[in-house]
Structures are given as C-alpha cells and as structure tokens.
Amino acid sequence: MKKMNAFKLAGSAMFILSAASSAWAADGFKLRFPISGTLGGEIVAPLPTEGWVGSVAYTDINIDKIGGADGNALTLQKTATFGPLTAAQLAAVPAVGSVTAIQLQSALSGRTASAVGTIAVDYKQTIKQANLTFARILDKDVQGGKLAIAINIPYALSLKSDAMMTSTTPTLSTLSPSIAPAALAGVAQSVAQSSFSTGYQSTVAGLWQGANVDTSGLGDIETSLLWEKSVDQLKIVAGATLALPTGNYSYVEGRLAPNVGYGKYFTFRPGVGVAYAASENVTLGARGSLGFNTQNTENKVRSGDFYVVDLAAAFKTPVGVFGPHMTLMRQYTDDTGGTLGPNRVSLNGAGVFAAFPIAAIGAGLNLSYMKTTDARNSLSGSFVQARISKLF
Secondary structure, eight states: OHHHHHHHHHHTTTTTOOOOOOOOOTTTTOOSSOTTOSOSGGGGSOOOOSEEEEEEEEEEEEEEEEEOTTSSBOEEEEEEEEOOOOHHHHHTOOOBTTBOHHHHHHHHTTOBEEEEEEEEEEEEEEEEEEEEEEEEEEEEEETTEEEEEEEEEEEEEEEEEEEEEEOOOOOOOOOBSOOSSHHHHHHHHHHHHHHHHHHHHHHHHHHHHTTOOEEEEEOOOEEEEEEEEEETTEEEEEEEEEEOOOSOOOOOTTSOOOOSSOOSSOEEEEEEEEEEEOSSSEEEEEEEEEEEEOOOTTTOOBOOOEEEEEEEEEEEETTEEEEEEEEEEEEOSOOBSSSSOSOOOEEEEEEEEEEEEEGGGTEEEEEEEEEEEEEESEEEEEEEEEEEEEEO
C-alpha cells in the first residue's frame, strides 16, 4: 500500500511536467515541442487538488540525420554561377597548349555560365539536457476543476554536432555569349570548369564548417496555465503554454548553425490531454496540441504552425507501470522567409516507458525511450529520458 501511495504522488504531474527536449522546422529543422513524448506513467495517477508539483528530468538525445522531404538523409540543391571574371582573375588565366593566355583571356572576358549541384548532408548531434519544472495548483475551483500554473526551465549540459556536406562538382552550362572558333570554345569551357570546381568545393566546405559546435547553456523557458478535472474514470487537463526566446541562439546567414535555443521568436501551444481508466490495471492516454509561431527576428523566418498527437497505454503491475507511447507531429502551414522553401515538418515517433515509485521520498521515477520512425524536413533521432516527480 505504501508503494502505491508513493506512486500516486509521483504521478500527479500528469501532462504538466513533460520535459521539453530538442525537438524540431525550417528554422534549424526543429519545432518547439518535446518529441521525446509527453505521456508516461503519470496517466495512471489521480490529479492533485492542491500544492506544488516538482520535476527534474534528464534527457539524452542522439540525432542521426536531418530527414529530407522524402524521409531520407537531407540533400540540398544549390545553383552556382561562373563569371564574369574580374580583371585580376582574367590576368591570372594561363596559356593552355597552343592557345595563348591572351586568346583565353579574351575568350573568357564577360562570359558566364551556371550549374545546379546536389549537396548531401551527413549530420549528427548529441544533446544532454536537464529540465527543472514546477507547477502550483491553485486553491480556487473553476467549473469543478482546478487551475495550475507551471514553468519549465531547460538547460543543455552539452550540445555537440558533427556535420559534413559533400557534392560532386556539377557541369557548367555552355559559356555565354558563345565563343568561336569551336576549338577555342572547348579550351575556354575546360578552363572555366576547372576554375569553377575549385570555387564550388570551397563554397560547399564553408556551408558546414559552422555546423560543428560544442556548446551548452540555457534553453527556451516555457510557462503554462492549466485546468484539470477528474470525472469518474476520466481525467482531463487543458491549457496553454507560451515558449519564450530565452535560450542561447546565434544566426549566421547561409550556414547550418546548431543552437541550444530555438530562435528569437515565441511559440503559443494550446492543448488538451485525457486519461481513461479502461480497467483497474489499464489506462489509456491521449493528448492533442497546436503550435503557433511568430517570426524569428534574427533571420526573418516564420516556422509554420503545427499540431501534435500523443498516445500512450499504461499497464499497472505490482512493481510499477509499463507501456508504449507514440507521437505524431505535422506542420500544416508553410514556413515563410527562409531559403529552403515551404519545408513542412512531418514526424512520427514511437517508444516505451516504465514508471516506479520511490517510497523513501514519496516520489516516482519515469523512464522513457522514443525513436523517430519517420522524419521529413526535420531532425531525426532517439531519446532516452529519466524523470523524477514529486508532490509537495
């Protein structure tokens, strides 16, 4: 009996203390939502009626790729141009075989060409993150339920990323205006291609250099107002969260720059969660959320709005609670203002959780694992989380 009481206290944080983790839009290929899962063993516990609820969470995040529009590793299409060459560049053009330097310089003067290259992105990232969350259940009854206010403070103990971009130099279009005779045109085209290749590969290398980072710092703080009520076998928590741009964030135009913070913009997330006791030992949970983003004042990108559905099933045993959980995220409006186009995020994740009482302190431990099963225009990876919750 003592163990079960301890577990109920631990579980009272249902829906309130879901630790935010690096989740995922075009602005950094991530949206502000804890894709590590928001439903765990807490869904079996009764809702608290008063007091403070506290939670400490540690999340280990391993990103193994950036998913492209087809779900495979991201590739980028880059249009590159050659010419017109400056006077100094023309002066450096050497003779080739029987074609003199003056002939080549004259042939290349004022000429331009273009090409479209495909850049393969190999991206890895690891994050070790802690979250400290507090919620206060207010005394006043509202429509038969209780109001609560909550704050979630994330801190990245470390964020390390490793990126590599590779691309075969594409073939330039024919130099324009055209060159005569044909023999001179062929040599000029070859010289232009060789010069273009050097510049192209240098540009590709510069794109990913800024993506290799090793940093830490405060994340984006979230504040929430919640309403909770129990009706027979059904528990309901509804409310809204405002995410603030408090995290460490820097933007470098034209580079993939990982950040602890999501960006210099706000996210408003209303949602509702329910838990239904189907039997004495089985509880089903569901949560629906919407996300609305403002424009990032640093890079002028506005990540599109999105919705998320979380599902879980908890099976109570003599030693604790176990079950599967899953998350489905869909961006339903386009990103605007970015260089990557509409870039709507579509992401699925699935995993398992286990919750146990810690009788000595009247708290509970929730362990969870979540793996991205499909990620499009989004970071993709796995999450391992340990969360201790307690009612004070």
